[in-house]
Amino acid sequence: MQLAINTEVNAYRATRHLKPLRLMPQISDEATTHSLNMAMGKVRFGHGGFDKRVARLMKTISNANASAENVAFGQLSAKEVVKEWIKSPGHRTNIEGNYNLTGVGIARARNGNLYFTQIFIN
Template sequence: MKTKFYLPVMVLFAMLSFSCSTEEFPENEANNITLQNAPAAKSIEIEILELINAHRIELGLNPLNNLNIIKSVAYSHTDYMVSVNQVNHDNFFQRKSSLEQHASATKVSENVAYAFSSAQSVVNAWINSEGHRANIEGDFTDFDISAEQNEEGKWYYTNIFIKR
């Protein structure tokens, strides 16, 4: 009986959140993205960043620094996901290239998610997923996030981590 319950829950979780890092894909040509001015931080974004840093500190890891350029890059992707109504890692290497150029990043990873209604729920989902947790607990120095709602009020998230 438990299997019947857990299998659909796991499938739903896999569909609603994804992680990506530079180690997962072969490098290819990447054009830089156009940087947009990100809107001011929302309370849900601040709470997500605080929860991630609290988790890192609890494990004895260094807290990550917020970096506005990361927020701008994350915002451009979140805005894109909202416009195509799909959570994805499209154009990841463009974001990576932009952060290498504008933030001196040597390593870039991202977590994306959709439809989680609170900071705690999206962070819990990421921590309970091996790939997402690896990004959260990884060897990074800076991070930021963009959370945007679509017309139906569903949240889309892009959380980017870099090492400088």
């Protein structure tokens, strides 16, 4: 599903004549950890700790100078979660942003809800 979300995001970016985002495993690892922490109730749903996630990534990604993050939860497909992000002005701004790298993380809570995190880096 991570790849499917990135595919949907890149399809949308193509309609805006934007370059595709390259999925990076190390960014996906950070995104997955955040999704797991939200799904397990270790952190509240949202962007708490984003600065720390980005700081860890910036140490290993050369020339990185910008970042953003989208989160969502629910029983959504890849297409549905991206559609919801596009309907939200803030999330859409991140998707349309001047980024070239991304990572996607997904985790399932005990109640069946999925928690999604997508991190954008340039």
